Amino acid sequence: MRNFHLAGRSTVHSRNAMVATSHPQAAFAALEVLKEGGTAVDAAVAACALLGVIEPQATGIGGDCFALIQPRSEGKIFAYNGSGRAPKVANADWYLERGMHAVPLTSAHAVSIPGAIDAWETIVRAHGRFGLDRLLEPAIKAAEEGYVVAPRVAFDWKNQFEKLKKGTNTGRYLLPNGNPAVAGDVIRQPELGKTLRAIAAKGRDAFYTGEIAADMVETLRGIGGLHTLEDFATHTTEVTSPIGTGYKDFDVWQCPPNGPGITMLVMLNILSRFDLMRYGPLSVERFHLEAEAARIAFMMREENVADPAHVKVDVARILVKEFAEDYISKIRMDGLLDLPNAAPPMNPSTVYITVVDRDLNACSFISSIAHQFGSAIVSNRTGILLQNRAGGFRVQPGHPNCIAGGKRPLHTLIPCLVTKNGRAVMPYGVMGGQYQPVGQVHVLTNLLDYGCDVQEAIDMPRGLHYEGVYQLEQGVPAAVVEGLKKIGHKTINLLSPLGGGQAIWIDWDKGTLIGGSDPRKDGCALGY
Known part of the structure; x- marks a missing residue:
C-alpha cells in the first residue's frame, strides 16, 4: 500500500475501461474513443496516432509498431508485427564497398519502410469498430491547430538539438525559430496534418502509394537512399x-x-x-x-x-x-x-500504450521511430519524420542480423501480455530501447x-x-x-x-481494472 506521507502516484481504478499512455492528452483521446463504444484497439490506435504528433521524438507515422491482443481477455492471443523492411536492393556488400561497416544512423540507409500505418489498418479491421477517419481525428487536430509541448518531450527535444540542426528538413519542421521547443510552446505541423487527413480518408494506400510515398522516396533517394516506390507499395504486416x-x-x-x-x-x-x-x-x-x-x-x-x-x-x-x-x-x-x-x-526511444475496454478486450501496443527523432530526416513536402530502425542491422556477412534486401532488422519493440489460466491479467510494457x-x-x-x-x-x-x-x-x-x-x-x-x-x-474477482503509468514520462492512466 502506498505511503501517503511520501511523494508518488496512486493506482487508478475503474470498472468499465482503462487506458495508460506516456502523455495525458493521448490517454484522454483514447478514453473518449472507449466511452463512444470503441474497442481497446480503436483506443490504442487513436492514442498512438496522436502521440506521433505530440511526442515526435519517440514515435510517428514514419515508424513501426507491434501489438498483442486477446479478445475478451480469454482464448487466442494475436501477435501483430508492424515492422518495416530494408529496401529490396540493399545488401552488405554494397555498404562494405563504400566503407560502411555499420549503418549510419542519420542517413537514408537507416530508414526501413515504415510499418505503423499498415499495421493500424490491419489491426483495426480485425478488432476495431471505428475506421481510421474517426481514430485519426485527435492527431489531425493537434497537427493542424497546434499542441502544447509537455515537459519530458521538451527535455528530449533539448537533448537532441545538435542532431536536429544537422538533419534533413528538421530545421524547417522541428526547430521553431531555430531552437528546440520548450515546455509550454505551441507547435503546429500543417503538412503532417494534411498527410494524416489523406490517410484518414483513403487508408494505408494513401501512405504507401501515390503522392505521399513518392515524396518519401524522393526525399530518401535525394540523399543517397536505395528506396523505391515498390518497396513502399509491397509492405505488409505479419499476423x-x-x-x-x-x-x-x-x-x-x-x-x-x-x-x-x-x-x-x-x-x-x-x-x-x-x-x-x-x-x-x-x-x-x-x-x-x-x-x-x-x-x-x-x-x-x-x-x-x-x-x-x-x-x-x-x-x-x-x-x-x-x-x-x-x-x-x-x-x-x-x-x-x-x-x-x-x-x-x-x-532507441519508444512509446507504449495499454488498453482494456468494457468487453475486456486487452491490447498491449508499442510504437517507435527508433532513436529519438529517428533518422532526423523529414520528408520534403509531407512532414513525415522517418525512423532509423535499419540502424539495428549489422553490416557483417554471415551474421544472422546482417542487412539484406527485404529483411526486417532485429527490433527492440516488445509489448507484453501476462495471463493466468488462459485469461489476461496484465497487458503492460516498458519502453526504452x-x-x-x-x-x-x-x-x-x-x-x-x-x-x-x-x-x-x-x-x-x-x-x-x-x-x-x-x-x-x-x-x-x-x-x-x-x-x-x-x-x-x-x-x-x-x-x-x-x-x-x-x-x-x-x-x-472484483471485476475492476487497476492502472499505473510511469512518472519518468508525462503520461497517466485513466479509466471510467
Whole structure:
C-alpha cells in the first residue's frame, strides 16, 4: 500500500475501461474513443496516432509498431508485427564497398519502410469498430491547430538539438525559430496534418502509394537512399501467434522474432531458478542477478535472433528452460560471469500504450521511430519524420542480423501480455530501447516476487547492464551502488531515467481494472 506521507502516484481504478499512455492528452483521446463504444484497439490506435504528433521524438507515422491482443481477455492471443523492411536492393556488400561497416544512423540507409500505418489498418479491421477517419481525428487536430509541448518531450527535444540542426528538413519542421521547443510552446505541423487527413480518408494506400510515398522516396533517394516506390507499395504486416514462458503461476507472452521479446522470456527462465524473495527489491543481490540474467539473454539474442523470414531462429530450443543451464549454474553472488560483451547496434526511444475496454478486450501496443527523432530526416513536402530502425542491422556477412534486401532488422519493440489460466491479467510494457526486456522483467518481478501494486512496480528504481557498464538511475541507493562495485560491476549514474512504462491489472474477482503509468514520462492512466 502506498505511503501517503511520501511523494508518488496512486493506482487508478475503474470498472468499465482503462487506458495508460506516456502523455495525458493521448490517454484522454483514447478514453473518449472507449466511452463512444470503441474497442481497446480503436483506443490504442487513436492514442498512438496522436502521440506521433505530440511526442515526435519517440514515435510517428514514419515508424513501426507491434501489438498483442486477446479478445475478451480469454482464448487466442494475436501477435501483430508492424515492422518495416530494408529496401529490396540493399545488401552488405554494397555498404562494405563504400566503407560502411555499420549503418549510419542519420542517413537514408537507416530508414526501413515504415510499418505503423499498415499495421493500424490491419489491426483495426480485425478488432476495431471505428475506421481510421474517426481514430485519426485527435492527431489531425493537434497537427493542424497546434499542441502544447509537455515537459519530458521538451527535455528530449533539448537533448537532441545538435542532431536536429544537422538533419534533413528538421530545421524547417522541428526547430521553431531555430531552437528546440520548450515546455509550454505551441507547435503546429500543417503538412503532417494534411498527410494524416489523406490517410484518414483513403487508408494505408494513401501512405504507401501515390503522392505521399513518392515524396518519401524522393526525399530518401535525394540523399543517397536505395528506396523505391515498390518497396513502399509491397509492405505488409505479419499476423502471428505469440511466444511465451511460465513464471510463478502466470504465463508471459511476447511477439516472436524479429521482435526481441524472447530476450525477456530467457531472463525470466533464468531468474525462475532463484528465490528473489530472499533478497530485498533494492538490494545488491537482486540487481546483480538481474544484470547477470540480462547479460546471458542479450548474448543469446545477439548470436541467434533475426528476421525468421531470412534465417532460422530456433525459438523452441531457446525457450527450453535448460537452454541457459550451463550459465545459470555458474552465476556467483560475489562476482560476474565471464561473458563476451554484447553490444547491440542501437538503443532507441519508444512509446507504449495499454488498453482494456468494457468487453475486456486487452491490447498491449508499442510504437517507435527508433532513436529519438529517428533518422532526423523529414520528408520534403509531407512532414513525415522517418525512423532509423535499419540502424539495428549489422553490416557483417554471415551474421544472422546482417542487412539484406527485404529483411526486417532485429527490433527492440516488445509489448507484453501476462495471463493466468488462459485469461489476461496484465497487458503492460516498458519502453526504452535495449532496456525494454530488462524493464519488463524488473516490473513483473516487482509485482510477483515483491508484492508491489502496478504503480509501485513501475516506480521502483532501475538499472541496465549495457555494453559492459551497469547504468543506474539516481534512485538506486548509494549502498547498492557500492555493493555492486565491490563484486566487479562498473557503474555509472544516468542523466536520463530508463524508459517508461504502463500497466493495467485486471482483477477478475472484483471485476475492476487497476492502472499505473510511469512518472519518468508525462503520461497517466485513466479509466471510467
